[in-house]
Amino acid sequence: MLSQAEENYLKAILKLSQKNGQSVSTNAIAEELNTKASSVSDMMKKLSEKSWIHYVKYQGVSLTEKGHSFAVHIVRKHRLWEVFLVNHLNFKLDEVHDIAEQLEHIKSLELVNKLDAFLNFPSFDPHGDPIPNEEGEFPKSSAIPFSELPMKSRGKVVAVVMDEPSFLKYLDKLNISIGSQVEIIEVNEFDDSFDVKINDKQSHISFDVAKNILISLL
Amino acid sequence: MLSQAEENYLKAILKLSQKNGQSVSTNAIAEELNTKASSVSDMMKKLSEKSWIHYVKYQGVSLTEKGHSFAVHIVRKHRLWEVFLVNHLNFKLDEVHDIAEQLEHIKSLELVNKLDAFLNFPSFDPHGDPIPNEEGEFPKSSAIPFSELPMKSRGKVVAVVMDEPSFLKYLDKLNISIGSQVEIIEVNEFDDSFDVKINDKQSHISFDVAKNILISLL
């Protein structure tokens, strides 16, 4: 069984390899985990011996298939717990990370899946990050913030990042809900607001609102 | 901050000192934690230096006030998580211990208290064990199994130990729920069953049912 330290390394490698390219450097991992390169080297040797990663000295590392799916599972746990903390325990968005960082190491497949069911199989966490399912598959649609929707392209609302009642109430007023069809008509440079279409009806939203709505391209 | 190992030692000492007497022996701790007496000795030295316990070589240990309240807090976390696992994630009673054993080490006062509120400040966990509140106080009423209620004394149902739907359904049929007033009228020696009063209506329950209902004396 993996130790917490090992799990954190795998997660860091996943994160870095998703962001940048294939091979992840020792220094990058050290920075991500606030540790020293020498500690990383030690751990890479160990993880490699256990076939969690591909490791060639001085050449950086990448996750094996086994390592990848395990790392994804940790991400899944982290994000599901964040949903729980925000939606059910009323934590603020900025308070949940440290706690989820601990909860993600709880070992019980059944727990994760029951939590998933309890939460109604959410596709995105409160930060708008996608939640892989039990098979490790991320929601197909690559969601982007409404504010980054290209002009003229239409999208569907898949998730809402912020969860404050006032915000949700405001979305309601704008007639925006999960599944709504949206489209950007024009960007107003001076205040970064948008003229938009929501279910074919013209409307207007601020940048702050737009960035908290996740869109999947149609 | 306490390590998980240290927390487990404190919890074990609390459990043993509640069960037996004051001073807890090294061997008893070793057995409780499935470890060796020598490991316990080492740890006792450390916990004593940090004033979590009173420790005199060869004389056994007891918790300091600080150690006691910390240990109680761990128990609180453990039992609250058990309530969550059983009542909200639909775990069976016998499946929750190992998971709660992990969850009890999650560090966040806010999390515990928000979980407590989410669960509606329960007084007993699904096994019928009392849950201390934020101040570390156990529910005043010392609940006992219905089967141990003295004759002629009245009690109030505070918790149900078993949680199987069939059992709960049966209790429903008997008109027993949290808060019901109960009283034992007569013990039937030959099958250990009881003639009882439930909310002043006469009824009859088996020993197996009675032992799974927790009563607080009125």
Next chain:
DNA sequence: AATAATTTTTAGACTTATCTAAATTAATAT
């Protein structure tokens, strides 16, 4: 009260995960 049996502690070793400092390899620049 002396000896035997049991309990507890100490000593020394091992593992995991980390660090600093030094050595090595790779990348960059002249």
Next chain:
DNA sequence: ATATTAATTTAGATAAGTCTAAAAATTATT
């Protein structure tokens, strides 16, 4: 192509937590 710089690895230490085996203290027995 060589020297310099940067990145990475190795070597050796440290701390936490555990173990076995041996020593010391306590308790029980005769």
